[in-house]
Amino acid sequence: DQQVKQNSPSLSVQEGRISILNCDYTNSMFDYFLWYKKYPAEGPTFLISISSIKDKNEDGRFTVFLNKSAKHLSLHIVPSQPGDSAVYFCAAHPRHGSSNTGKLIFGQGTTLQVKP
Amino acid sequence: NAGVTQTPKFRVLKTGQSMTLLCAQDMNHEYMYWYRQDPGMGLRLIHYSVGEGTTAKGEVPDGYNVSRLKKQNFLLGLESAAPSQTSVYFCASSRDRGRVAADGYTFGSGTRLTVV
Numbered sequence: 187d188q189q190v191k192q193n194s195p196s197l198s199v200q201e202g203r204i205s206i207l208n209c210d211y212t213n214s215m216f217d218y219f220l221w222y223k224k225y226p227a228e229g230p231t232f233l234i235s236i237s238s239i240k241d242k243n244e245d246g247r248f249t250v251f252l253n254k255s256a257k258h259l260s261l262h263i264v265p266s267q268p269g270d271s272a273v274y275f276c277a278a279h280p281r282h283g284s285s286n287t288g289k290l291i292f293g294q295g296t297t298l299q300v301k302p
Numbered sequence: 303n304a305g306v307t308q309t310p311k312f313r314v315l316k317t318g319q320s321m322t323l324l325c326a327q328d329m330n331h332e333y334m335y336w337y338r339q340d341p342g343m344g345l346r347l348i349h350y351s352v353g354e355g356t357t358a359k360g361e362v363p364d365g366y367n368v369s370r371l372k373k374q375n376f377l378l379g380l381e382s383a384a385p386s387q388t389s390v391y392f393c394a395s396s397r398d399r400g401r402v403a404a405d406g407y408t409f410g411s412g413t414r415l416t417v418v
Contacts, residue, residue: 195342220406229306229392229409230345275344279402288333288352288402289360292345 189213190278192293199300205263207296209276212257217281220290221250221261224273233274234261238281266300273297304328308393308410315383315417323378323413325393333396334376335360335407336368338389345392351376383417390414 191210199205209219217238222230236243236250236259243250249262263270274297277290306327315321325334332353337345337360347360349368357368365387367379376395380387394407 190344192344218404222406227411229394229411230407231409232406235404235406277345277406288396288399289335289347289350290402290407291347292337294342294344 190293196297199266202265205266207261209259215281216278218279220277222275268300271300306410325376327395331395335394336378337392385417388417
């Protein structure tokens with residue numbers, strides 16, 4: 187069963203507008219959520235994270251919102267730039283007791299295309 | 303500063319052949335991971351290690367073995383390759399569990415493996 191889901195395989199946005207990427211999760215035992223960006227032929231790179239005790243985190247043009255009651259998070263990119271065109275993965279970090287594994291559970295990814 | 307280096311970058315195997323993928327990191331990270339990326343499936347954890355000499359199974363471990371004899375290296379082995387193991391393989395590392403939650407992993411650039 188997919189615990190972290192990105193239901194939109196792709197998104198196309200005009201340069202300068204807002205990009206909103208969505209992610210849903212089913213497990214309430216996650217303590218952090220992360221977003222990664224991946225260009226073709228490269229590994230994913232960390233973008234931004236949010237703790238489950240917060241509902242918003244900003245870093246420049248990137249803002250992540252967390253709605254715990256809906257088990258939903260979203261990444262907003264404002265303004266979108268052509269260089270933002272990439273695959274975006276959301277990931278969740280399980281809250282563990284004595285086990286320290288640092289495992290992340292990833293969504294399927296959403297391909298963002300920002301048109302000039 | 304090389305970060306995480308994966309070798310080889312590309313490989314074509316025949317069914318039944320064996321091979322080893324090498325991951326090397328120069329950041330003195332304790333935690334290392336092997337993921338595979340498949341279309342529509344996102345990134346799935348194969349095996350991971352929380353320190354030198356330790357390994358553990360992830361979400362999709364069947365058909366793979368790993369070893370972490372040195373802290374900086376994490377090897378992924380395929381004993382008898384199958385077409386279902388055609389995928390892009392990513393290695394990742396993190397200093398510790400706390401850093402995973404806050405800053406995520408550092409990924410390598412991937413190994414594209416085709417099994418025919």
